[in-house]
Amino acid sequence: MALENKTENTQAMKIENISPKHLESQLTVTPANVELLAEEIALEATHYVDAVGWKFLIEPYTIFMGLATGAQCCYAFLAGELMPNKHKMLAISLALYIFCYFPKEAAQAFNKREQTKKLDFLGIFLLVAGLVLFILGIMTGGSPYPWKSAQVLGMVISGGICLIALCVWEVYQGENAFFAVHLFKDVRGFGMNCICSAVGGISNVALSIIWPTQVAYMYSTGSSWQVVGAMSCTIGFGLWGGMVFLGPLWGPIGHPKWILIVSNIWMTVFIGALAHCNPDNKTFAIVCSFLAALPIGFVEQQTGAIAQLVVGDREIGTSFGTMGCVRVGTGAIGTGIVLAILTGEHSTFTYEKSETDIFKAKIPVELEAHIVPAALKAGLPATSIADLFAAIFASSETAMAAVPGINAEIISAVGRAQLDGYAAAYRYIYYATIPFGVLATASAVALRPVAHLLTSHVPKMVENPQAHHGSRDLKKTMD
Template identity: 35%
Template structure:
C-alpha cells in the first residue's frame, strides 16, 4: 500500500500499480492512528477501518476462533444458503418439462430458468458492491429473506407465469446465497480460501449432484411433486436466516467507514445512474435473447430492437462509468487494468457457459437419445453436477497447496476442450462413451470454476473482494444466459431441419399415409401417438429410431458451436496469475462480538453531534 501522506478519509487517492496488481498483505495496511487502518479502494476512494475489524495474521487471531460457535454457525448458515440456491435452480431446471405438463402447457416455461439466470447476474454485482460499502450482514439477510419469498411463491404457484416470478426472486437471492467466496473468504487466512469455498460446495452435494434424481423422485412419489423443491427451500432458508441472525456479525458500517460518510450520505452518493443503466441493459438484453427463436423469430423487430437497445444501454453504462460518473462507480473501469483479474473473469464465464447450458440440455440429450424412463434420466443427468463438484473439490485444494495455478488452468482448459469436442461424436449406440465424456468435461470445467471463485478474491485487496466477486458473478451469469440462448437456438434450428429430414421418410417407408404426417408431428410434440390416423407399432418403432437420429445430428452441431468458446477458455488460462504470492496467512476481516468497539462508539457519537 502507499506510504503515509496525512490525507483525510474523504480525499481520494490514486491506487498504485502494486495495489492494482500484486499487493494483498493485510499486515502491511497503513495505520492512521492507534485504532484504525487506512485502505484505498479500487476506485481510488480512501477509507479508515476500525482496527478491530481486521483479522490480521493467523497467529494473532484469538485462540479457538475458528472453532467458535460464531464461526461455525456462520459456516453452517452459508452452507444451508448455498443449498437453497441449488434448490431454486438445479431441481426446477431439470424438471421443466414435467412442471410444464403439470401447470401448463405454457410457451413461457423456459423463462423459469432464464429469470433465475437474469436475477443472479444482476444481483451478484449489486450484492457484492453494496456489501463492500454497507457491510455484509444486511445484504446477506436481505437476500435470504428474498429467497424465502421466492420459495413461498413457487410452492403456491398455479401457473407457469407465477413460477417465473418466483424464480426472479430466487435468482436475485442466489447472488447472496452463493457469495461464500466473500462471506467466508474474508474470515479465513488467504491460504484457506480455496478449501473453505470447497467445504461449502461439498455441503450441497446431495442437491448439486443428485438434484435431477431428487427432483424426479419427488415428482413421481409425492402428492406435491415438484413443489417440494420450494418447500425444502423454505425450510432450509429459515434455518439459514436464523443462524445468520445470531452468529454472523461481520464488521459494521461504522467500523468500515471510521470518520467517514454517514449511511445517509453514502446512500445519496450511490451510483444510481450506473445501477439503472446496468439493470436496464441486462434485462433488455436477456429478454431479447430469450425471445429469439422461441417467442419470435431471431430476425423479428421484437427481438432485434430489444437486443440492440439492451446492448446500447450496456455500452452507455460502460461509457458513463468510465467518463461521467462523479461518485463511487458501480463497476470501476480501472479494475480491468488488472490482466489477471480479467483472465479469471473470462475462464469463469466460459465455465458457466458450459455448466448452465448442460444443466438444461443434458436431460434432453439423455431423454431423446438413450431412455425415456424418468428416473434413469435423473440419474444420468447427475453427470453434470457430479463432474462439476468433483472438479471444484480438486481445484479447491490445488489452488492453495499445488504451485503454478496458471499451468493447472491451462491443462484443465485443454482437457475440457478435448472432451467437449469429442462429444461431437455422440451416438445412440455409444451411451457409455457419452456419459464418460460428459463426466470428464464437467470435471475439468468444475476445476476451472473453482480456481476462479477463491482466485478472484486473492488478486484484489480485501476491501474490494465483494466488488471483484460481484463483477465476476455478474459477467459469468450473463455469459451463462448467452450460452443458454445460443445453444437452445442452434438446437431448435437443427431440429426444424432434421426432424422432417429423418422422420418423414422413416414413417412413410413403414406405411404411414402422407396425409397423417402433420398429425404425426403433433403427436411427437404431445408424446402420444394414439390419435395419429394409420399408426401402428412398426411405424412407432421406425419413428422412434428416426427421432434418435434427428436429435443426435442436432446435438452434434450444438457441440460444434462450443469449440470457439473452448478456444477462448484455453487462451485466457495462459493469463491467469500464479497464486503463490497471495497465499499468506493473513485474515482480512474477523467476526465481531455484540459489544461495540471503541472506534465504532466514537464514530456514532461524532455522527450524532454532526446531525444535531
C-alpha cells in the same frame, strides 16, 4: 431442401397459425409439400415448449429464487479476506469459521440510510435493463419473431446500448461503482481471468439447462424415472465435485496458471465429446457429461481465487463481485444463444433460398431430416406424413395406430429416427461451445504468473484492524 424448391406462387405462412388439429384444413397433403408439413408440425411442438418456458419465467417464486441465490455468493468475500492466499478455496475453512471465528473488535455501526444513498442505482438499472433486453431479444429471435423484425432488433440493440452506457457510467463513479471497470486495465491479470470465468459461466448455465432436456428426449424411453432423474443430475454432480473436491487442491498443488490451462482444455475436450452422444451409448453420455462438468466447477473456484490475488487487499470484494457479474451475464447471454440455436426459428416461411437459412432451428430441421425418410423407406404413404407428425406431437398411441398405412415396422423405424434426430440437433450445441473453450484456454495461457502470490498473507487480520492493505505482493506480478 423442402423450403428451397417451392413454387413462386406459394404464399408465406405463419407458424403460429398452424397446429396438428387444423393443419389439413389449411393445406392439402400432396407429395410436393410433405416435408413442409413435417417441419411445420415439428416447429409447432417447439413453440409449445417455449410457451411453457415463458410462463415459468414470470412465476413469482422464480423471482424469489433468483433473489435468494445472491446470499450464497458471499462465501468468497469471507474466504478471500480471512483465509491465507494459498488456502482461499479450502472447503474445511467453513468449519473453521463456525468453531474458531470470534472477532474481538466491535461491529462497526453503519448508517443504513447513508449507505443506501451511496448505492449506484443508475448503474444497477443499466445492468439489469441491458441484460434483460439483450437476452429477451436473443430468446425471441426466430420464435415468435423473425430475426430481422423490429421487436428483436429493438431489444438486442437497446440492450447492447444499455450495457455500453453502463461501462461508460461506471468509469466516473469512483468508489461508489459496483462494476469496477478500472480493473480491466490489468489485461493479463484480471482481464484474462475474467474471460476464463465468463466461458465457465456459459458452459455451466448452458449445460445445466440443455443436458436434462437431452436426457428426456434421448434416454427416457425404456428407462425408469429414477434412472432418468439421476442421469439428468450428472452435470450437477460434476459441478459440485469440481468445486468441493478439486477446488481445495488448487493452492496446495501450486502452479495455478498451468492448472487453469489444463482445466480449460479438459472442459473443452469433454464438452466436444458430448457431441457424439447417441441413443446407443448411454454409459458414454453419463461419463462424458460428468467429466465435462467437473472442470467447470474447478475453474469457477480457480478464477474466483485468482480474481482476489491480482488486486490489492482493499479491492478483493469489488474484484470478485465484478468478475461474478461478468460470469453470470455472459452465462445468461450464452445460454440464450444456445437455446436460439436449438429451438429458434423464423415465424414466417418465404420458401426461398436466402441468408435466413442459418437461423433454422436444429430440432425441427433434424426431426424432418430423419423421420420423413425413415417413414417413407419403411413403407408409410407420403399422404400420411402429416398425420404421423400429428400423432408424434400428441404422444398418443391411439393417434399413432390411426395413421393411415402405419404398422409396427414403421412405428419402430420412426421411433429410432426421432431419437437420431434429437441426437443430431444437440450435436450442434456442443460444437458451438468448442470455440469458447479454445478462447478460455488461450486466455489462461495469456494470464500472467500468479504462483508467487500463493503465500500465507491474510488480507484482513481480525486481531489487528489496522493491518495493511498494501499491494507489496501484487507489484511483483506487474513487473
